Amino acid sequence: MKNSFLKLLSILFFLLIVPFSPQASQGESLEYRLKAAFIYRITDFIDWPVDAFVDKSSPLTISVIGRSPFFEGLNSLKEEKLKNRKLILRSSQKIDEQTKSSHIIVVGALQEYRLEKILDSLKNSHALIIGENQGFCQKGGILNLVIKKGKIRFEINLKKAKKSGLKVSSRVLRMAKIIE
Numbered sequence: 124m125k126n127s128f129l130k131l132l133s134i135l136f137f138l139l140i141v142p143f144s145p146q147a148s149q150g151e152s153l154e155y156r157l158k159a160a161f162i163y164r165i166t167d168f169i170d171w172p173v174d175a176f177v178d179k180s181s182p183l184t185i186s187v188i189g190r191s192p193f194f195e196g197l198n199s200l201k202e203e204k205l206k207n208r209k210l211i212l213r214s215s216q217k218i219d220e221q222t223k224s225s226h227i228i229v230v231g232a233l234q235e236y237r238l239e240k241i242l243d244s245l246k247n248s249h250a251l252i253i254g255e256n257q258g259f260c261q262k263g264g265i266l267n268l269v270i271k272k273g274k275i276r277f278e279i280n281l282k283k284a285k286k287s288g289l290k291v292s293s294r295v296l297r298m299a300k301i302i303e
Contacts, residue, residue, distance in 0.1 A: 125186065133221045137157075142300070150193075152192070152196075154192075154196075154270075154275070155192040155193055155195060155196030156195065156196045156199065157196075157198045157275055158196055158201075158255070158275065159193070159196035159199060159200055161268065161275065161277070162185075162197065162227065162229075162253065163200050163203065163205060164205055165266075165295060166183070166205045166227070167206065168291065168292035168294060168295045169251060169289055169290065169291055169292070169295070170289065170290040171226060171232075171249060171251075171289060172249050172288035172289075174249075175226060175249045175288070176193070176226075177199055180208075180277050181208065182208050182209040182210065182211045183205045183206055183208040183209070183210055183211070183226045183227070184210075184211045184212075184224070184225040184226050184227070185197060185210065185211070185212050185213070185215065185225060185226070185227040185228075185229065186213045186214070186215055186221070186222045186225035186227070186228050186229070187212070187213070187215070187229045187231065188215055188216075188218070188222065188228065188229065188230050188231065188234055188241060189213075189215075189216060189230075189231055189233055189234045190214075190216075190231075190233060191229070191231025191232070191233060191234075192231070193229045193231050193255075194212070195214055197213060197229070197242050197260075199210075203242075213225065218241060218244045218245065220290045223244075223245065223250075225246060225250050226249075226250055226251065227250060227251045227253060228245060228248070228250045228251070228252045228253070229254070230242075230252065230253070230254040230255075230256075230259075230264065231254075232255045232256055235256050235258075238254070238256060238259070238262060239262060239285045242262055242264060243263070244260065244261040245263075246263060248287060249287050249288050249289070250287065251265055251284075251287075251289060252264050252265045252266070252283075252287075253265065253266045253267070253268065254267050254268075255269065257269070257276075260278045260279065260280035260283070260302035261280075261302060262283050263283060263292065264280060264283070265280050265283050265287065265289070266278070266279055266280075266281065266284075267279075267280075267302075277298075277299050277300070278298065278299060278300045278301075278302050279291060279295070279296065279299040279300070279301055279302065280302045280303070281301050281303070282303055290294075
């Protein structure tokens with residue numbers, strides 16, 4: 124566990140100190156690779172409800188809603204295991220039953236125009252719902268990756284995480300901005 128915590132600290136330290144320009148396409152690529160790495164690492168510190176998986180060998184599913192650079196960043200992880208589970212990565216334009224049953228749902232910035240509708244349709248989900256829009260957690264998202272002064276920061280809606288049955292490690296909470 125100590126080794127996992129050190130890994131989390133190192134990736135978070137890297138994310139918090141590495142500045143980049145999200146306007147440039149190369150910067151955007153770096154931004155989404157870093158965000159994908161963050162998502163990969165933080166899953167070690169989040170526990171899903173027992174009934175979120177059929178059994179111990181069930182895969183962990185990530186759905187990316189809409190066209191988003193997030194998909195390419197996460198695609199680089201498709202051969203990795205998350206929480207000792209095979210990773211399945213999906214992209215979907217709509218919120219269907221397959222999306223609702225995902226363990227992690229990523230809502231990219233380009234979906235801001237329909238964000239409230241998306242979050243409303245996921246309100247009973249056990250998924251870790253991740254976004255990158257201003258006010259994402261206040262609107263019902265669980266984890267928001269934001270850029271502050273050229274660095275990646277994160278916010279967590281702890282009340283929504285608990286309502287979804289997710290348990291977030293206190294180690295992560297100490298580094299997050301908690302949104303109620």
